Amino acid sequence: MNWDLNAPPTTRVYNLTVSEIQAAPDGVVRTLLVFNGQFPGPLIEANRGDRLLINVTNTLQNATTVHWHGLYQNGTNWMDGTSGVTQCPIPPGKSFLYNFTLENQYGTYWYHSHFQTQYSDGLVGPLIIHAPDEASIRVGYDFDQIILLSDWYHDLSASLLPGYLASGNENLEPVPDNGLIQGTNYFNCSSYDPDSGYICQDNSTQASFVVSQNKRYRFRLINTGSFGEFQFSVDNHTLTVIEADSTLVEPVTVHRLPIHIAQRYSVIIHTNQTATNYWIRAWLNTFCFGDDNLPVLNPNVLALLTYTNTTYEPLDTESVDWTTALELQCQDLNVTELVPLVAEDAPSPDQAFRIDVSFQIHDYAIDLAYINSTTWVPLTVPTLNQAITGLHADNATFNNLGLSTAFPSSQFIITVPELQVIDLLINSLDEGAHPFHLHGYQFWIMADGSSGDFDWSTYESLNITNPMRRDTMTIDAYGWAMIRIRADNPGLWALHCHIAWHMEAGLLMQFQIRNDLMKEWTLPSDVAALCNG
Ligand SMILES: [Cu+2]
Known part of the structure; x- marks a missing residue:
């Protein structure tokens, strides 16, 4: 919230090094492909009107690209980062400078590899554009928090893809092994046989978000996953939706919010409850999947909303899940619920x-x-x-x-x-x-x-x-x-x-x-x- 919305247009320089690392976001060690050695990738933040210079250095053994999801790239189509469409991918060992301006848009975006299935392996990050116009909605919240949701696999996508596209496999997609909030979650190592080949460390953690009482928080939710829709909720707290993708909308209050991959929503949470801890729930909608991947996948992905800055796990009587039914279809929020705040009528079609x-x-x-x-x-x-x-x-x-x-x-x-x-x-x-x-x-x-x-x-x-x-x-x-x-x-x-x-x-x-x-x-x-x- 310290960000200067009114700063004069400037050039902002970012360096993204794409590399392969061994890491265990949920305790299960695997190869990840990451930006700057971190998962999820670093925040890219700018004002409308700024120029972004993003130097991508590819240290992988495979080619890569980076797509800026939701950006118009008006006049710079070749900076869209789509392999096979707008560019040849960046070869191993090479760098490429993405160079574009941010015109006529602001809000919540993200970036990810657009080469094969690479983004599933960790090449994702948030991208936020601000603008002076944001001041009028900022009066409605005190803090601005990005929350990344994603499904997660314990294997490299390149090793799962051949099975998916194999002869006789009828579009039965690999089912995620876990879901992550802010790039982390618990995983129950005992759900794997000791001879499974997975190295599972029993020290994984859930994300936790520290809040103060009687404040309003803007949660910018981004589903950076590659397959699974989430239904997001916070116990005892309603969600007031104010943005969908980068479109500001008339506030609409819900208990649970479906968010499919690549979508973004901003919701306002009012911390007007008793000062204890509450569960943030991101239920990975197993109805989107061909099977439940039991016993590996626990679709009840959790994080803590903590008024007390502790890891205290609240009792069921303190933190109460909404009784609103989980949506059993893999569907968006009904589009009639979403009304753009800045009205724009659709022109007549040609x-x-x-x-x-x-x-x-x-x-x-x-x-x-x-x-x-x-x-x-x-x-x-x-x-x-x-x-x-x-x-x-x-x-x-x-x-x-x-x-x-x-x-x-x-x-x-x-x-x-x-x-x-x-x-x-x-x-x-x-x-x-x-x-x-x-x-x-x-x-x-x-x-x-x-x-x-x-x-x-x-x-x-x-x-x-x-x-x-x-x-x-x-x-x-x-x-x-x-x-x-x-x-x-x-x-x-x-x-x-x-x-x-x-x-x-x-x-x-x-x-x-x-x-x-x-x-x-x-x-x-x-x-x-x-x-x-
Ligand atoms: Cu599809």
């Missing part, structure tokens, strides 16, 4: 597209994810590089509105050559829920449903008055959503399921937007050079 999302058994009995009939494979030459080359050459196939034929068949790309307002109906034919994230934009959620299909007879009468806008939403099992964007931000932008396994199975499409601006682009030489190894 075009509407539809995609069907499915998992299908492919050759060799391998189950892959499809957008219509395309399963994504990242290209060696990023689609951004290909599009710029094609536009420079006046190759007309790069300039047709709609589904692009200019790229290899592994790429599902909708081209929007000039500024238009685009609707996309995402229709899931799959039995699982999928948290979809759009890069470079916030989309309006025009309509969504948990079953059936969108009724096009309602299309002309969709509510356009200040619909919720965010960058990550869950498409329910067999559900659908109609999202709208004003396609004004030029570049190649991924729209993908954030579940690390599903993206690797191919659940990623792209928009190619504003050719009229892109054709003037030349990739910065250091970005282009990444493709030369």
